Amino acid sequence: MTTSLTLATAPVVQRWRPRPGAIVGALMLGTVLLLTALVPLLPGYDPMGQDLRAALLPPFTDPAHPLGTDALGRDLLSRLALASAVTLGMTVLIVIMNAVLGSLVGILAGYYGGRLEALITLVSNVTLAMPVVLLLIAICAVLRPSAGLTILVLGCTWWVGYARVTRNIAAALRRQDFVVSPLTQGADSVWVLTRHIVPNVWPHTLIIAATDVATIVLITSSLEYLGLGVQPPVPSWGSMIFDGQRHLAGDPWLALLPGLMLLLAVGGVQFLSQQFTAETRGGLLRKGGMR
């Protein structure tokens, strides 16, 4: 997405010197991951078991349900943990699919240019003009809506940002002498692509992917708002927030707890990703006089 990433500010993955933001980010994300990993080990873990008579228990009132229960009387803590696993799993899959697809397309377009690039421009235009939501509704109408389908559709349609950035970088790299030089020594394009282009492009892909994690979590949760995506009774953050907002007046924690998880994850990834963006702040435009 960040078209301003040029070779000049190329993020050479540098020595690991954590910034304060990155530590906060790691803590936030760590909380989510820890919850996801540890809660299923607890004795009371049961994300599906219903008890309509114990519905809508507030948090911290019943030791059997530390965070209370939802409208069907299911244990909220267990559901939060399962939802985290589901949401994070989906998101990571989608992001990886897009990152790989987009970078591949972008690199090929940037490296070969010409007709291939024109074709890719057309495809990405069509992809962008074809709203993902519409595509999903149509496809779900044929097949059944499911997490897998959402992953597949989103995983194949959210790559244009990657393609744009990697295309620019690959096009710039193609003109670099170090890319031309193996060619004069008898190498073929595959050699150049795998040894020089891809390794120099992927740090950029990584940065976009990090920011994309947040976007994808939000898109999938918006899709669940429309009934597309993970199917009940399996929860996701998005569906939990959506279901919970019906009870916002009386039992706000139903929406706020998954909202908090989302915040921790999105914020965490965002702050972590800032670790990678080169800090070329201030430049000559810094304030003050001689000092």
Place this chain on the structure above:
Amino acid sequence: ATGTLMLSGCAGGFDDGGDAASGDTPTRIVAAIPTDPTSMDPIKSGALVVLSVFFHTFDQLVTITADGELAPKLATEWTANDDLTQWDFTLQEGVTASNGEAITAEDVAFSYQTILADPTGENFAYLSSVASVEAVDDLTVRFTLKSPFSAFPRNTSLISIVPADTYQEMGADAFAQAPIGSGPYLFDKIQTGVSYDLVRNDGYWGDAPAIESISLQPVSSDESRVNGVLSGSLDVAPIGPTQVESVEGQDSAQVFSALSNGVVFLGVNSTSGVLTDARIREAIGLAIDKEAITEGLLSGLAEPAATTLAPAVEGYSEDVTDPAYDPERARELLAEAGYAGEPIPFDYATDGRIPLSADVAQTIQASLEEVGITIDLRGADQQAHTLKVRGREMEGIYLNTWAPSTVDGDLPLTDLYEPAGNNNYAQDPRTAELAAEQRGVEGASRLDVFAELLSYSNEQGYYVPLYVPMNNYAADADLDWTPRADGLFDFTQTSFK
């Protein structure tokens, strides 16, 4: 240049009028409808939500009151011949459409004939029993039916009468843009999908309603409708069961809840897999704790149902019962039938007609799995679900609902038990026979036929009636209004306190 263009574009999009009245009792009502109405041409259009508009702007031969009774509207009285195949309606005298055209038997006949001429119209299905319509004289219309049909007048409550000459002069398309009727309200402004504004027809032949103008606005999100009422953007709006409690606590709003004319039930494909075994079908019925759903999940805003007809609907009988919740017996039956955990597909629509359908489906799944039935839960959006229902493609059980707009048992039972019915997987000749039989009889004997049919159906386990939901509305605290069982709006008797 683009900027100014857009700005002027926006300016054109807003109407400047705010609420006309201020201080005194309001005379304008803004009501939310849950879906976009279709065309404003009543000949073509017959979807339920549009009737909320047509009830105000057109006359129908008869009307169904808020409590489900049949009452005169354009027709003052109606009679049938002995075998119930010929119905004569006598019309009100001196009725004119808002453009002055007199509404006579000719107009009624024209409206019905036009509908009957087009089998692809939305209204055609309501008149499938009609063989011909003719104007006997200025004030008498005669319907000749293909077969006896005792509840025929109820079906006419859905058909709006248009002024024939005007309709023909304007043509259907132009008429849909600026419809003219003889109802208590006139069309003021139509913004498709945005708002349908009506004003009182001061030349209306009947009693003048209290409300001066009505604006019906589609608002698809439950939350938005509640908040619309709470913030004053709306005066009345249908809301979901979970929202009732939060509205009840507010001073600025009140809640109306009334038992609806519909029943939520499980359809059963009794010709597929293990469901061919009546014992397993029975076990499904026994395994579901309807009370828990209505009291727990739906906060008491529904009543357990024993038949596929709601109490408000003509044909309902208290005598028909179904076995109570008995998971033990269900397990026994399953064991008897030799059920070995074959998964039973369970289809439901995630959004749309049944409020909280996903929660309901999950609860049912949990209850069935409790007694050892394996359920394969399959959610889909409402349209995909509907297509599947209409295509009779269900492979196991499915969540469905039937709410007859005529508030009469004929429509649902035709669909549930006659051979062409969408939900009729069993194709049991006995149910088909009974369903046809009720049309030929009237009064108590008709009710008996209904009772027999419904009891037989329960015994066979063709359907599992679940509950009768309430229609819930959030409304302005000062609104004096009685909600209808069918969930449609009719504000002719409404006023503000």
Place this chain on the structure above:
Amino acid sequence: MSAVLRIDDLRIETDGETPRVLVDGVSLRVDRGESLGVVGESGSGKSLTVLAALGLLPVGTRVTGGRIVLDDRVLVDVEAGVWAGERELRALRGRTAAMVFQDPMSSLDPLRAVGAQVASAVRVHAPRLGRRAARERAIELLSSVGVRHAAERAATRPHQWSGGMRQRAMIAMAIAHDPLLLIADEPTTALDVTVQAQVMDLLAEVRERTGSALVLITHDLGLVAENSDRLAVMHHGRVVETGATRAVLAAPAEDYTRRLMAAMPAEQERATPAVRTGEADALDAENIVVDYRVSGRKTPVRAVDGVSVRIMAGETVAVVGESGCGKSSLAKAVLGIQPAAAGTVVVGGVPLRSELAGRTAAERELAQIVFQDPYSALDPRLTVHELVAEPLRIRRVYDRATVGALLADVGLDESYAKRLPGQLSGGQRQRVGIARALALRPKLLVLDEPVSALDVSIQAQVLTLLDTLQREHGLGYLFISHDLGVVRSIADRVIVMQHGRVVEEAPTAQIFSDPQHPFTRQLLAAVPRLDGPRRTARTAAAS
């Protein structure tokens, strides 16, 4: 005579917990109307010192000691705790002291018309001047620095200006307020020799008019010799020697200065040619034509127009000419990177297809190239070892020992093998480039300005290395350069190109002693020399 700029004991360090000292105890003094040359190898702190004088230090560096006095105003006195504020500095910048930077390409805003940029430089210190008046003054200034049709050209953007023209615009901006001091940080490094001479002439002429003092930063000793009154030599963040330019150059007192001078290319041809007879010609290119197709233009741009080059084994043929004359295009055509539209290329006796893709791997080995820019020529992620090993791996003949031998050939020992290009100096990078080009034992080595990005001292090392390698392997060199001094010391024959054509071809000695074509003579005249004519702002010096 009072000093315009006085720097005492200046110390500049990096920010952070473990500051590095970049400039240490530098003292300089520039008197009114005087011209001070500052020389030293790359990274010696020349730029930082003068940038500090205007409070323009880049982020991450700061003054930690010393005093800077500009036109009797104390800008910094660390001990006394004096720190000039932004407002005070702004009043001085551009009015008392103005700067001309190295790269005219990037020093102008690419999106604004040049005239507007000059006009805004005018208005900074003359806010009451109306826009129209400022624009007129800008055109006046541009005309005064030799921009013809200034009124028309002023409306165009920098990318439509040539490098020399841009540097003129930079100078026009710098003299907008007749500053007491002009600071020129390598003002001509990016320019051709001929253009360089013009720019230096212009600076002298301008100073004559304005009486400005000049600080000229460069690593070209010839340039300071011709253009400065006094000289300061910097090394590792310190001033190692100062004095009158002529005196210092005639009798350098410091060892480092002597080394600098020794590294300058000798002004004579090389003694013993390495040409081998009896072997196939390294290169035989006939009537090469290179066209560039440009979108929106029907006729292609012809960069090389029927050039023939013949290089024997062990021979060095230099191609010289001003920027844009087609030197690199010719090299690319020989290598097939930019296929020749016409002509034939025979390398080591093997006729080659014009486009690279049409050449077999074995054919590609015959000719190798060392690129002009050592920074973009090496993949920043690979170690030196991997970089040199790459051609061997491509041909599947990789072997640790071979790589070691190649590195040894170019004078890099084992300890460099694990380093990344970012950890090498420019000269070391260029050596890696050469080692890599030699890995496949080519017949022809194309050297596209191999030393123009390097300091004199490193330049000398690389040239010596090239000479050694040529003798050892009997390589043919196609040596592209616009530095005639370098060419003289290494080439056997010289080809002078102009506008894509060869205007003169002759043995090196003959070119330098008896140039035939006027363009060749122009090129030669423009080369700055230690004993060249002095350009001084006489009137200013006299006053």
Place this chain on the structure above:
Amino acid sequence: MTSLLHRPEPGRRSHSVSDVLLFIARRLALAVATVLAVVTIAFVLGRATGEPGALLLPDNATQADVEALNSALGFDRPLLLQYLDTLAGLVTGDFGDSYRLRESALGLVLERVPATIELAFWAFVIGLALAVVAALAIQLTGSRVLRAIVGWAGALRQSVPDFFFALLLVLAFSVLLGALPSLGRTSYASLVLPVVTLVTGQFVMYLRLLDAALSEQAGQDFVRTAIAQGQRRSTVLFTRMLPNAIVPVLGMAGLNLGGLLGGTVVVEVVFAWPGLGKLLTDAVSQRDFPIVQAGLVFVALAFVIVNTAVDVLVRRIDTRTAAA
């Protein structure tokens, strides 16, 4: 001597007629190809989702009624014919009548367009403007604290899904304070909440891009030149850095505005905003293909037009790209 400096200019190609024509031709071809592809995909998906008859008739309609309707709508004809018909409709601009609403599909789409443009336009303009202001403030003050605050606020907002954020806005400003209408498109006040929802979501992205671009500009030589001339930092920021930094951001913004014009379904649903997004999503689920086709063609065209406009703008700002 000076003749060397005044070498003939290497042709200024940016304004040659054939170049502009070529650009227009390319763009047209791209637009046509995009629309064709979109329509074809929509057609294929549409036919795969099933015939709509059953959705258009009441529950008590029989199979025969449904089939009659489907064949009246032309679904019994060969697929190729149906496809050619769709293409013909594309050429004549007649996409047929909506199955459900029984009105001209194009008319219905165009009816919704002003509402969508209004929302997209304001969200875009305000989002970009806010980002510019914030980015400038960060650069001007050089404040790490400000950058951190804006960054945190952005992350916070981004982690609240649009539908939830919109709901919170409604609860706060409509229900509790009664200050703003909670739904509909009836006055300028009703624009506020939907636009705020969109703006706050977009703003962070623009801000990040701009901040990165400005920070990069800050290290440029021409900025140093301007400072060395004694220019004010604010002047340099506004006249030198901003125009240069906005160029890469514009490309992204173009993509984004294109996306906004496709309709922002969630916001439209929550605020009952009569925009294209809701119409299109409903049409897709209701198998109302004429509307789907007309809507997608509009979206695709809007997309190509917006991005062409951005390209032209970038070419005007930065003539180098035109030459490149």
